[in-house]
Amino acid sequence: MLDTLPTPELPSQECPRRARTQIDLMLLAIEALDLGGSEAMLAVAQDLGLDPVVKGRVNLWLLRSTNPMRRYSQRRPMTLEEAKAMVAIIGNLARRLTVLMRQLLTGYQQLRDRGLSLDHHLRLADYLQRFRTHFRARMNPRRAGVIAYSTDERLDELAMQLLEQLLLCSGILGTQRLWSSLFDGEVV
């Protein structure tokens, strides 16, 4: 399963900072889209035979906490093998959510075109609200990277950006595309 993701030529064999952040934020967006998102992550890990890499709930939590923005940010590194597993989970879950994401993004575009605020789309407003709640509950508001998202507007922008990115990796080669993008500017 993970063989389709080539090992990038990095200076160190650990997952770079931006990649760790991006992986966790995309999972956060999935949770905001799908109420059972975090259960689904574990289920998908099992379906894909990734349970030797992602060993249960605590391990998944530890892996996600390698995101330096987190309140309980872990100093442990994320290996490339673990990162591949996380990317595979994201790609798989994104694929299941394609229809919903298309609806939300289309709705978003329509609201923008008419100059309406985002509350006019019920499901979109739901997604944004849940994302903001998740983000604020888990990210450390003192980190420089988190301070940038101190307002609702900035968090909504981030949520929309993540939604677009999730859609882009929901396709047939989405997982590979996401994997490759994580190392933009990092490979030697």
Next chain:
Amino acid sequence: MTVKRQYTLPYCNLVLEGIESVATDPYSPMTVLMNAECQFPGVTDTTLTGGREFLDSLVSAVSAYGQHLLSGVPRPTSANAPLVDVKPGEGSVHHLIVRQQPGGEPTVEAEALAPLDIPLTTVQFYDLMEAVDQLLADSQTLPDLKAQFQAVSRRLVKPAEPMAKRSAPAVVGAAALVAAGLALFFVPPPEFEPSRIERGSETSEVLDAEAAAEGADAWDDAPTITDAVTLTTLRRQLRQRLQEGWSTDNAPSEILVYRVVVSETGDVLGYKYENDAALEAVDSTPLARLAVPAVDAEAPRQAVAQFLARFTPDGQVEVEVWDPALATEEERQAAEDNPTDAATTTENNATDAAEPSEGDATEGEDSENAATDDPEDQGNQADATSTETADNQPQLNLDDDPQTLETLDSKITDGDRIRDLNQDLRARLSESDLPNPSADLIYQVRLDAEGNVVGYEAINTDALLLAEDTPLPSLVSSRAASDDQADFRVVFTADGVIEVSPWDGWPQ
């Protein structure tokens, strides 16, 4: 025999016509492309057509742009304009730009044809990318056209500033090491052992100093000390150390500004110039001598405070707290919550341990309030230790002499007057900006019969340290209007309340 392959998505149809590799076998892959057509139903009536060159260009442009959307890292553009390009537009619009090729008929002004510009929404762009991906994944069509996702090389990316700043210590350190290595290489082998040892230690000192000099940014992620008392203590210590270490003979012609990172214990961990003059004159300041290089720069775990130090042309050193974090409203909120957190630190630790088992699954909306992050806890511990040290060290080297009050000879005895003065003082204090302490600040404040503040004395240590943050110093008038005076007890509570009462109790 020509075959046709079609990839259909709601907003994009990609149709390829070509020839099979084995003419007699309908299941052999299409290896030669004759024509590629790309339509965008619901977007535009224009049909893009072209040969292999067009298709290759479309595939690579879409791939590159898709990756750019995912990573946010711009990809370097090639020198010669490609046939197809995708560029970001306003909002979530993506512009598919196609240079038009001269048609079948020889057009004279082929070059002058304006390129087609098809604006796509993200969903529409996704359909285009998915059509391309389905083609790439299809081993029956153009098997030589394969997905080749390549991350942008580090060299080709103009690094984002924080990244550059963050890596600066490492680069400077490495460069210094290389320079030292080269220098040592040309130095003839030492005649006797001791000199070699000496030289070795010098090199490492140079490296350490260099690393500390640029090290301020490495601490941006470290937990911040937010406790007001600790900050004030550190600020004063820093100011004094800088002032003492700075010879005013070489006062600068313009103000020198540095950002200085200080640990809880008062060590200067790193500093960084904030203006050009500061960079040039860095050797004249005591910063380099005071800086203690971090043992492990990769793990800035301990809580730090950041200050702005100004060396003024008239020989003064000014230090103020540099904390962008406290600027936002949310942060102020958090700072106010601090005292309650301190009380429940142990509880929080329990929550800490329980967290992983609950997992992200059950981490609901209510956990926002329950969760406390490490830096706050550390900040509170810092609070406790610093208060202790402050108690043990009376020689705190304050900027100005602490206010003391002499024994009061003639007290105001009129009960109504005392009540009026009490009310008046309370009203005047309420008008000003109030300190935001983590513990109560208690002062004895002396007023004359007219209500002028004659003097004040801090009763507890926190009050002594934070006196300058209170409105009291600005209220003190130089001369008392009357000999009759009265003392009042003023408390700035941690909850932001001012309590004023007569020192000797309310008159009967």
